[in-house]
Amino acid sequence: MSGTASTPAPTVTDTTRLRNVVLVGPSGAGTSRLFDHVVATLAPKRGPRPRGEAGAGLRAATLELGEVVLTLLDAPGNPDFVGQVRAGLRAADAALFVVSAADGADARSRALWHECAVVGMPRAVVVTQLDARDADFLATLEDCRAHFGAGIQPLGVPVAGSEGAVTSIADLLLGEIHDYEGGRRTVRPAGAEHAEVFDTHRPGLVEGVIEESEDPELMDRYLAGEDLDFATLERDLLAAVAHGTFHPVLPVSGETGAGVEVLLHLVEAAFPHPGQHPLPTVTPVGGGEPVVLAADPDGPLVAEVVHTESDAYVGHLSLVRVFSGTLRGDRPVHVSGHLELLGGPTGEGHEAHDDDVRPGALAAPLDGELLAKESAVAGEVVVVTKLAGAQTSDTLSDPARPLLVTPWTLPEALLPAAVQAATRADEDRMPVAFRELASEDPALRIEHDPETGQVVLWTTGPAHLELLLHRLRDRFNVGVEQVPVKVALKETALGRSEAQGRHVKQSGGHGQYAVCHLVLEPLPRGSGVxxxxxxVGGAVPRQFIGSVEKGVHQQLAKGLLAGWPVTDVKVTLTDGKAHSVDSSDMAFQTAAGLALRELASAESLCLLEPVDTVTVTVDDDYLGAVMTDVSSRRGQIVGSEPCDDEPGRSVLVAAVPRLELLDYAIALRSLAHGTGVFRREPRGYEELPGRLAREHLGAGASA
Incomplete structure (x- = not known):
């Protein structure tokens, strides 16, 4: 989304002419290649695509497809960027789910399929990479049926190839063979050599279409032996796809273009227009009952920023889906963001905001080019330039009637990375860069940890972290160095101990004199201080009791053993001495600190580590491996049970030390093949085992 093109944008006034479709699939499945092929087919004269951050964000292209205007989105397949997938599903009204014939449908594919199912997204399955050496369309078809459930039926089956490239596809409904030799489609009747293909796959397709039909007599006619005509079957097929209950499988070859025409016909004829797809929940800013809206160009303005980029030449670019009303570049809009109301990230770059701003120019996206527009009606996906203050997931509405769209579910950023500026100049530039990064990326959480003094970037995975570091370096000219993440510990007493603090100084004039005797005792976990x-007998004058208490709290906050705050202890002042002239508030504060420091030893104190309650949702196939891994991380299994709303998956609950969770986002992805998700909540503190405690205290602490 950077260059401005001279080509005019398609004009849309009728919402029914719009098709918004997102390509979804795991990394390596070929979504980007299919996106490029469709764009090259429908917009062959477009300029060269500028190089960007491949595989990290949404790509978008608005194209004329027959009688409709198609906005095609390409969502990244890396699991680190599932938030971008969800943004693409929010912007679209249907999905093309891409599966590689070489790799088949796997656990990661099933996780993405579930993402589509959660939002009720109508979708077709596109099997790509038919020309790969180890491609197997029929095995992939069975994978899809096993992983995705009911409603999976092929519309076509590859039947021939030339030098490894698929050039012929059997159209099961029409009973024809489509040849793509030379890059153009020709149609010929099926021969006797194709009978097995049709006999094997056509009955299931026809019966699947009939089951979705609104004609109750159609099945009886079919079972009676009637040969149903193509028009009847196609009508019911298209209706079933639009309802989201039937998922046709289409083979597509990126080498020869085989199957692309059928795919585009399905998108044009069967995929729903914006008026047929449910709108997200909308409420008034400030709270209130949900507002009922429709995809009506004359309705109240409601739009949402689904993706944000910063371009060196154009500036701030916002990819916006208009849900209701008409967005115009010459009229102010209300920009509203309230992630805190919805449990989203808060803190730096994610603060709540409400502003009336005048947007810049509007444009239709064409994968790196911008096609100028004056307005965008309900259902359109457009780029808005220079939309000051707008962040990804923000709502745009009429300033006279501010509204708020409930954002898509944001992924939890659970992989921490501590960074520090490489130079003093980098440190000065960091705050602005962090705020810009957060405004573009609602999943990013930036934490300034007051206990460790570290700046921690909470990310969704290693690819997300790598992207952020790349942007800091190349876009904002900020050099940072990664350092080990520190986990804030605490200290506590092992048993009862006592010591005397004596602060006596005489340097001319009034001296300093204070003596106090303190007893330190442990308390139950969570008691505090x-x-x-x-x-007795006024050994410590009443006016200095508060001074001793203040000194105690100050010293406990600084730590006694390793510099971590002391907690779950009781400190009792039992005795002391004072001088009528030289005693003072500061002298008794100092004496209290000295007394406590006298107790600082590995025999009287121990370290406490934070423990989190970790809830893991994972495929049953990987539950055993995950449980073993949790145990190896010093975790305690609390329990596990089947997942209510996801058959074949289980929920595991465990108590795991936070020190063992620093890389858990990476480990779980490997163990569960990209299908595991987890969340964590603070549980409390437990004593750090002796070996680890000695590592934190240094070699001298164990003496």
């Missing part, structure tokens, strides 16, 4: 005094 308690202070008490049992001084």
């Amino acid at each position: 308690e202070f008490a005094e049992v001084v």
Whole structure:
């Protein structure tokens, strides 16, 4: 989304002429190649695509397809960028689910299929890479049926090839063979050599279409032996696809273009227009009952920013889906973002905001080019330039009637990375760069940890982290270095101990004199810090009791053993001494700190580590491996049970030390083949085992 093209944007006034389709599939399945092929087919005269961050964000192209205008989106397949997949599903009204014939449908494919199912997205399956050496269309078809459930039926089957390239596809409904030798489609009747293909696959397709039909007599006619005409079958097929209950499988070859025409016909004729797809939940800014809207160009303006980029030449670019009303570049809009109301990331770059702004120019995207537009009606996906203050997931509405769209479910950023500026100049540039990164990326969480003093980027995985570091370096000219993430520990008492603090100085004039005797005792976990005094006979004057307490709290906050705050202890002042002239508030604060520091030893104190409750949802096939891994991380299994809304998956709950979770996002992805998800919540603190405690304290601490 960078260059401005001279080609005019397609004009749309009728929402029914719009088709918004997102390509979804795991990395390597061929979504980007299919995207490029469709764009080259429908817009052969477009300029060269500028190089960008491949595989990390949404690509978009608005194209004229027969009687409709198609906006095709390409969502990244890397699991780190599932938030972009969800953004693409929000912007679209249907999906083309891409599966490689060489790799088949796997656990990662099933996880992405579930993403589509959760939002009720109508979808067809596109089997690509038919020309790969180890491609197997029929095995991939069975994979799809096994992983995706009911409604999977092929519309075509590859039947011939030339020098490894698929050039012929059997059209099961028409009973024809489509040849693509030379790059153009020709049609011929099926011969006797193709009978087995049709006998094997056509009955299931026809019966599947009839089951979705709204004609109750159609099945009876079919079972009676009637040869149903193509027009009847196609009508019911298209209706079934639009309802999202039937998922046709189409073979497509990127080498020869085989199957692309059938695919585009299905998109044009069967995929729903914006008026047929449910709108997201919309509420007034500030709260209130949901507002019922429709994809009506004359309705109240409601649009959502689904993707944000910063371009060196054009500036801030926002990819926007208009749900209701008409967006115009010459009229102010209300920009509203409230992730905190929906459990999304908060903090730097994600603060709540409400502003009235005048947008810049509007344009239809063409994969790196911008086709100028004056307005965008309900259902369109457009680029808005210089939309000041707008962040990904923000809502655009009429300033006279501010509304808020409930954003898509944001992925949890659970992989931490601590960074520090490479130079003083980089440190000065970091705050602005961080805010820009967060405004583009609602999944990113930036934490300034007050306990460790570190800046921590919470990311969704290694690819996400690599992208952020790349953007910091290349876009914002900020050099950062990764450093090990520190986990904030605490200290506590192992048993009862006591010591005396004596602060006596005389340097001319008033001296300093304070003596106090303190007893340190452990308390149950979660008790915090308690202070008490049992001084008798006025050994410590009443006016200095508060000074001792203040000194105790100050020293405990600094730590006694390794510089971590002390918690779950009771400190009792039992005795002391004062001087009528030289005692003071500061002297008793100092004496209290000295007394506590006298207790600092590995025999009287221990380190506490934070423990989180970790809830893992994973395929049953990988549950055993995940449980073994949790145990190896010093975790305690709390329990596991089948997942209610996802058959074949289980939920595991465990208590795991936070020190063992620093790389868990990476480990779980490997163990569960990209299908595992987890969340974590603070549980409490437990004593750090001796070996690990000695590592944190240094070799001298164990003496």
